[in-house]
Amino acid sequence: xxxxxxLIIGNVGADPEMRYTPSGAPVTSFTVATNRRYTTSEGEQxxxxxxxxxWNRLAETxxxxxxxxxKVYVEGRLTSRPWIGNDGEPRAGNEITANExxxxxxRSGSDTGNPTANGESLTQAAxxxxxxxxxx
Numbered sequence: 001x002x003x004x005x006x007l008i009i010g011n012v013g014a015d016p017e018m019r020y021t022p023s024g025a026p027v028t029s030f031t032v033a034t035n036r037r038y039t040t041s042e043g044e045q046x047x048x049x050x051x052x053x054x055w056n057r058l059a060e061t062x063x064x065x066x067x068x069x070x071k072v073y074v075e076g077r078l079t080s081r082p083w084i085g086n087d088g089e090p091r092a093g094n095e096i097t098a099n100e101x102x103x104x105x106x107r108s109g110s111d112t113g114n115p116t117a118n119g120e121s122l123t124q125a126a127x128x129x130x131x132x133x134x135x136x
Contacts (some may be wrong), residue, residue: 012068053097
């Protein structure tokens with residue numbers, strides 16, 4: 001038996017960005033900062049950031065309601081992705097493929113258009129798949 005599950009609570013760092021795969025599947029990406037701090041090898045203090053990717057209906061809902069600064073709970077699967085830095089050097093980063101996003105605070109208070117204004121949870125629908133064809 002194996003398990004790959006990540007849970008984080010933090011603040012959204014920037015408004016989400018939505019795009020579509022060549023097959024037409026929507027994906028929304030945003031970053032979340034937690035209050036864990038670490039020190040770099042140069043002695044600089046930094047916050048811990050996570051890149052979140054939501055797919056399909058969850059992507060559409062996150063794109064509509066997630067805003068910079070709001071506190072969110074994210075549950076999903078941890079994925080490592082290689083990338084090339086600005087200096088041309090190969091790097092690796094961790095991302096969370098979300099299967100549940102819950103808004104922990106409401107910026108507009110009684111916003112009736114917000115599906116989580118009453119603490120409702122947004123989850124990836126059964127049958128939805130991400131870019132790797134995996135459910136959620």
